[in-house]
Amino acid sequence: MTSVKRAEIIIEALPYIQALAGKTVVIKYGGSAMINEELKENVIKDIVLMQCIGINPIIVHGGGPHINEYLEKLGQESKFIDGLRFTDKNTMDIVQMVLGGKVNKDLVSLIEKLGGKAIGITGMDSSFIKAKKLESDQDLGYVGEITSVDSNFLNKLIETKHIPVISSIAISEDLKSSYNINADLCASKIASSLKAEKLILLTDVPGVLIDPKDNNSLISTLRPHEIRKLKSDGILKRGMIPKIDCCVEAVRQGVKRAHIIDGTLSHSILLEILSIEGIGTMIY
Numbered sequence: 001m002t003s004v005k006r007a008e009i010i011i012e013a014l015p016y017i018q019a020l021a022g023k024t025v026v027i028k029y030g031g032s033a034m035i036n037e038e039l040k041e042n043v044i045k046d047i048v049l050m051q052c053i054g055i056n057p058i059i060v061h062g063g064g065p066h067i068n069e070y071l072e073k074l075g076q077e078s079k080f081i082d083g084l085r086f087t088d089k090n091t092m093d094i095v096q097m098v099l100g101g102k103v104n105k106d107l108v109s110l111i112e113k114l115g116g117k118a119i120g121i122t123g124m125d126s127s128f129i130k131a132k133k134l135e136s137d138q139d140l141g142y143v144g145e146i147t148s149v150d151s152n153f154l155n156k157l158i159e160t161k162h163i164p165v166i167s168s169i170a171i172s173e174d175l176k177s178s179y180n181i182n183a184d185l186c187a188s189k190i191a192s193s194l195k196a197e198k199l200i201l202l203t204d205v206p207g208v209l210i211d212p213k214d215n216n217s218l219i220s221t222l223r224p225h226e227i228r229k230l231k232s233d234g235i236l237k238r239g240m241i242p243k244i245d246c247c248v249e250a251v252r253q254g255v256k257r258a259h260i261i262d263g264t265l266s267h268s269i270l271l272e273i274l275s276i277e278g279i280g281t282m283i284y
Contacts, residue, residue: 013274020273021054023197024158026255028187029061029107031204033263041110043202046269047163048116056158059165060190062183063103067091070098081138083238087180092142095180096122099167107165118163123170124178128153129186131170131179144170144179146186149193166190188246192253198273199250201243202263207281208244210235222283224248247283258283 027047033039050057064085068078071094079086087095104120111118123129123146131144157164168186170179184201191199208230210217222230227244230236236244240260247258261272261280271279 012276013270016274017053017055020050020197022056024056024058024191024194025050025198025200025273026058026060026187026191026194026196027200027202027269028183029059029202029263030063030183031202031263033202034061034063035065036264039264039266041114042266043263043269044107044110044114044116046267048111048114049270051116051161051163057163058154058158058190058194058196059107059163060168060183060187061099061103061107061165062168063099066098066103067095070094081140082136084136084140084143084182085180087141087143089142092178092180096169096178100124100169104165104167111163111165116163117161118165119157120165120167121157122167122178123149123181123186126150126153127171127175129166129170129181129189130173131181132173133179142177142179144172144181146170146181146189147173149189151193154190154194182242184243184246188250188258191250191255191258195254196250197256199247199255199258200269200272201247201258201260202268203243203260204262204264205240206262206265206279207260208236208240212237219281220278222281224251224283244283251283256284 033043047057071078100122108118108120128150129146130148131146134140134143134145168181168183170181206215206218208219227248243260250258259272259280259282261268268279
């Protein structure tokens with residue numbers, strides 16, 4: 001690549017940098033990009049760069065594979081019902097230990113190593129994410145649905161120029177127990193509470209594809225009213241539907257743009273938000 005071409009790429013990003021300066025972007029971090037060490041470092045570099053150019057990033061993470069690993073080490077079975085983890089009391093203790101402890105602090109350490117400033121928290125800190133037991137056809141144990149997010153608490157962290165790194169764990173409304181929260185839903189609720197400029201869901205696929213076998217069939221932009229037809233036509237499959245629903249709900253609650261992008265592609269966040277073409281599916 002010539003020096004002129006490199007300069008052109010940087011100049012192309014300028015209006016996007018100007019538009020996002022001072023704005024909040026909530027990133028749900030998970031999938032392969034959270035397991036592969038090279039991908040993990042590239043994601044965190046993107047996020048640190050965002051902070052350096054004046055964007056306010058917030059990371060929300062789960063960590064299913066890490067929970068599975070620790071359950072196996074302790075001789076406990078990972079049990080799922082309709083794709084959702086059954087979380088009994090012992091499992092909830094491990095979720096709290098793994099997500100709020102090792103996974104969260106490893107991310108904070110990597111951000112600091114790469115020159116950023118971060119603070120790791122769960123929804124239990126200052127009780128800023130409250131939840132109730134998730135209502136479903138089958139009992140999922142300590143799996144919750146969020147009832148409130150204290151946006152003032154998060155805004156104070158943003159004002160200190162730290163990147164909040166949030167484990168998807170909430171406190172019960174009576175403050176007596178904790179709940180495991182789906183990380184996509186947690187990120188959506190946090191973005192909505194802040195009226196964030198963007199919600200970004202990192203996944204292991206390019207975005208919404210008309211043909212799952214053809215990456216060239218990517219749908220680059222979607223409006224909420226177009227989703228129903230995609231569902232009825234069978235284009236949106238089971239795994240993508242809840243992600244799309246999270247994005248649609250966030251947009252309806254005041255988030256300007258929601259993005260589903262491939263976290264396995266190096267520097268996918270920057271390519272999506274700082275270039276004309278983007279790389280994933282944007283809901284607006």
